[in-house]
Amino acid sequence: MENRFAFARDLVYQAGAYLLDHQDHCFKVETKSGPTDLVTQLDQEVQDFLVERILARYPQDGILAEEKGLRHQIDQGPVWIIDPIDGTTNFVTQRRDYAIMLAYFEDGVGQFGIIYDVSRGEIYHGGGRFDVYCNEKKLPPFQNKPLSDFLLAANAGMLESNHWGVADLAKETLGVRVYGSAGISFSKVLSGQLLTYLSYIWPWDYAAAAVMGEKLGYCLLTFDGERPDFQTRQGVIMLPKEKISEFKNYIKKED
Amino acid sequence: MENRFAFARDLVYQAGAYLLDHQDHCFKVETKSGPTDLVTQLDQEVQDFLVERILARYPQDGILAEEKGLRHQIDQGPVWIIDPIDGTTNFVTQRRDYAIMLAYFEDGVGQFGIIYDVSRGEIYHGGGRFDVYCNEKKLPPFQNKPLSDFLLAANAGMLESNHWGVADLAKETLGVRVYGSAGISFSKVLSGQLLTYLSYIWPWDYAAAAVMGEKLGYCLLTFDGERPDFQTRQGVIMLPKEKISEFKNYIKKED
Numbered sequence: 239m240e241n242r243f244a245f246a247r248d249l250v251y252q253a254g255a256y257l258l259d260h261q262d263h264c265f266k267v268e269t270k271s272g273p274t275d276l277v278t279q280l281d282q283e284v285q286d287f288l289v290e291r292i293l294a295r296y297p298q299d300g301i302l303a304e305e306k307g308l309r310h311q312i313d314q315g316p317v318w319i320i321d322p323i324d325g326t327t328n329f330v331t332q333r334r335d336y337a338i339m340l341a342y343f344e345d346g347v348g349q350f351g352i353i354y355d356v357s358r359g360e361i362y363h364g365g366g367r368f369d370v371y372c373n374e375k376k377l378p379p380f381q382n383k384p385l386s387d388f389l390l391a392a393n394a395g396m397l398e399s400n401h402w403g404v405a406d407l408a409k410e411t412l413g414v415r416v417y418g419s420a421g422i423s424f425s426k427v428l429s430g431q432l433l434t435y436l437s438y439i440w441p442w443d444y445a446a447a448a449v450m451g452e453k454l455g456y457c458l459l460t461f462d463g464e465r466p467d468f469q470t471r472q473g474v475i476m477l478p479k480e481k482i483s484e485f486k487n488y489i490k491k492e493d
Numbered sequence: 494m495e496n497r498f499a500f501a502r503d504l505v506y507q508a509g510a511y512l513l514d515h516q517d518h519c520f521k522v523e524t525k526s527g528p529t530d531l532v533t534q535l536d537q538e539v540q541d542f543l544v545e546r547i548l549a550r551y552p553q554d555g556i557l558a559e560e561k562g563l564r565h566q567i568d569q570g571p572v573w574i575i576d577p578i579d580g581t582t583n584f585v586t587q588r589r590d591y592a593i594m595l596a597y598f599e600d601g602v603g604q605f606g607i608i609y610d611v612s613r614g615e616i617y618h619g620g621g622r623f624d625v626y627c628n629e630k631k632l633p634p635f636q637n638k639p640l641s642d643f644l645l646a647a648n649a650g651m652l653e654s655n656h657w658g659v660a661d662l663a664k665e666t667l668g669v670r671v672y673g674s675a676g677i678s679f680s681k682v683l684s685g686q687l688l689t690y691l692s693y694i695w696p697w698d699y700a701a702a703a704v705m706g707e708k709l710g711y712c713l714l715t716f717d718g719e720r721p722d723f724q725t726r727q728g729v730i731m732l733p734k735e736k737i738s739e740f741k742n743y744i745k746k747e748d
Contacts, residue, residue: 273641274667274668276667327644327667327668328644331642331643331644331667331686331687332644332681332686332687333686334686358613386528387586388586389582389583389586389587389673394652394663394668394669394670394671397649397652397653398652398653398655398660400653405653408649412529412531412582412586413529413582413649413673414649414671415649415671415672415673416649416669416670416671417670417672418644418668418670426587431586431587431588431589432586432587
């Protein structure tokens with residue numbers, strides 16, 4: 239597993255270097271599910287880069303990835319979960335607050351996760367049998383404090399409509415932030431900068447964070463309190479295990 | 494004026510270095526107007542640092558600053574406007590997304606402004622007779638594109654309540670971000686990463702951005718379409734002058 243982990247980190251660094259090299263050139267931007275759901279030529283190139291190298295080294299492994307419909311089941315053997323650019327809209331308009339994410343599972347059990355905040359040069363990596371680091375700095379487990387000492391991050395739409403009670407929870411805290419990237423938001427939870435992150439996202443958006451979070455005292459749950467299905471888009475929350483009972487006063491499934 | 498501008502930039506760099514040196518030490522955090530309005534010992538130390546050095550060099554000048562009630566009128570002679578740490582909650586919980594801001598006015602006319610995003614090491618400076626730069630890179634004026642090609646940033650509370658029609662405007666764009674710092678948000682407008690920023694803020698939160706924005710084709714207005722008063726907390730918006738008529742369809746003063 240050490241070899242796979244080192245291979246994966248090296249690959250993600252290379253993919254980040256590729257993005258930094260190409261981000262100031264002209265590239266094609268298209269829409270997917272709607273006018274605000276962007277995908278670029280670089281999303282596809284970075285995914286191809288990662289998939290090709292993973293399969294060259296581990297030809298039997300499965301791939302679950304954002305672009306091009308690669309949908310290997312998470313519980314079937316060794317599976318790599320790839321988000322080539324998380325926060326594509328930020329990437330297109332700002333060249334910052336976007337992440338490359340990679341996770342590795344065996345028979346449904348997370349072995350390690352990686353979130354690379356390319357514009358800040360910060361790589362979060364670990365989980366499973368590995369401690370979690372931001373670059374060379376080992377991250378401590380969740381440190382309990384009152385809700386009122388924390389910021390949280392959420393999806394803007396959920397906040398506007400107080401969906402699942404997100405705005406009610408936010409009122410108990412120092413406030414809410416909206417970064418437009420699951421990877422960036424989760425990395426701030428893992429490093430203690432945020433209490434929690436709530437959004438309506440896909441498996442490649444949460445897989446890496448779920449594996450690292452587990453190691454640091456967090457759990458990733460749907461708003462029903464279940465493990466996410468690693469197949470569909472779901473409303474999920476990453477929260478400290480110690481805070482589950484407190485959160486239940488605010489976060490409620492809607493009928 | 495060149496001497497004052499060079500002096501000011503050097504001072505802001507020094508203040509940033511002070512914060513970086515002291516941010517990992519223990520410091521006192523208190524609340525001001527309410528439980529989520531934080532101020533730290535370092536806000537006060539950085540303001541003292543700036544005020545002392547400005548008055549040592551320019552003993553006749555006035556000071557308008559966030560802490561300690563320094564409230565020189567903007568239209569009376571030479572005035573320095575200081576926000577020692579903008580985004581104090583981000584500073585306390587994240588050590589990032591905070592800014593030191595300094596602006597200089599003469600008889601109510603902005604001469605230059607500085608926003609220093611300390612954690613990213615990016616200093617935005619210029620306005621008046623000076624071109625606007627981010628570090629060594631000269632910023633181009635606003636480049637017109639459809640609303641649907643831009644992100645915007647706003648205050649979370651305004652968004653939740655659709656105050657002044659902010660949420661309606663956001664629906665015409667790629668989406669909304671909430672960074673928790675006026676300085677960080679304005680710096681992203683100045684560099685073309687965001688279309689606009691709307692919030693309910695004080696003169697030290699908007700003075701530097703107003704001066705730099707003017708040079709790049711933006712204007713800073715209250716929701717009544719007036720120039721802000723540089724005295725009280727007001728709802729303000731920095732927007733491209735070319736977009737004023739389009740914005741009027743969405744941004745409305747409430748009764």
